[in-house]
Amino acid sequence: MVYLMRFHQRFFYILAILLLAGSAYWYFSLTTHVPDQDSWRMPVVSVDEPITPLPLTLNLDPNKVALGKRLFNDPRLSADNTISCASCHDLERGGVDGRPRALGIGGAVGGINVPTVFNSGFNFRQFWDGRAASLEDQIDGPVQHPKEMGSTWPKVVENLKGDSAYQSDFKQIYPEGITPATIKDAIASFERSLYTPNSKFDRYLRGEKNSLDGEEVAGYHLFKEIGCIACHQGVNVGGNMYEKIGLVENYFEQRGNIEQVDLGRFNITKNEEHRYEFRVPSLRNVALTAPYFHDASAVDLKKAVAIMGKFQLGVDLKPDEIDRIVKFLNTLTGEYEGRSLSQAETTGHEK
Secondary structure (H helix, E strand, C coil): CHHHHHCHHHHHHHHHHHHHHHHHHHHHHHCCCCCHHHCCCCCCCCCCCCECCCCCCCCCCHHHHHHHHHHHCCHHHCCCCCCCHHHHCEHHHCCECCCCCCECHHHCECCCCCCCCCCHHHCCCECCCCCECCHHHHHHHHHHCCCCCCCCHHHHHHHHHCCHHHHHHHHHHCCCCCCHHHHHHHHHHHHHCCCCCCCHHHHHHCCCHHHCCHHHHHHHHHHHHCCHHHCCCECCCCCCCEEECCCCCCHHHHHCCCCHHHHECHHHHCCHHHCCEEECCCCCCHHHCCCECCCCCECCHHHHHHHHHHHHHCCCCCHHHHHHHHHHHHCCCCEECCEEHHHHHHHCCCC
């Protein structure tokens, strides 16, 4: 009733979004988008909430993960041996680089804000525009993009074959040795290991009700009440559907200076219905991944929440409401290798 009283004129609009999101959530929770029928995933705890906790363990090949970690941090995947996957996806700062645009070989500036690599294995598609169906497919992009790593697969394979340790380790795992496919498989295995369970909110969902304080719980209720949950739900609190930026008000008209990347999924499909449509980002560890949105237009969470309220939901949130939602979002910071990511952020280098 509170929602109907405050946003009556938006009720049926938001209801339609919720129904669509619910269908998307159930579909993508049951559909595979990575090899081996998602055998790497462990069963997700069933809770009576639209958000579910991340599994505490995953079924991954440790040898592939270890090899993939080396490759992820190896600048020899780039044309000039200066840029690795970790250059843009720094695990000490939330899996991003903290910049509005990534820097590639020769200082080239990319065209879009870097999404986090943490929990990327739970996204139904990769890249903001969803052009890659899997992590394996995604790796093709940065390796060969002239403003990122700027290399070619023949060059990468040649570089790695010159390393006897790589030759030996690949042969132990892959009979075919070092190939583009085995390189991508190893890196993707490592990236799937970059999941961050055991956040305060996940513990709350698992029954530890004292893990959240009253303001954080109130923030979660408001998050659901105003409709944020329509797009940000499921095990990754997003990442399982597409949505346009500017559902209620024209975001790009007010921001101005529209660029090619702003067209989103339209760049891939050429379908006018997909103009300005993007894969909804996961909100896990969102407190650590500023700046926000594909265009890095929000420098902090408070601004991001206000923008989403206005342009996606038609709600002008009050400062105290924004504060409550931000407090909830802070509870989505999880752990990696048994250590809180917020701790890693504090002990890492400055943004």
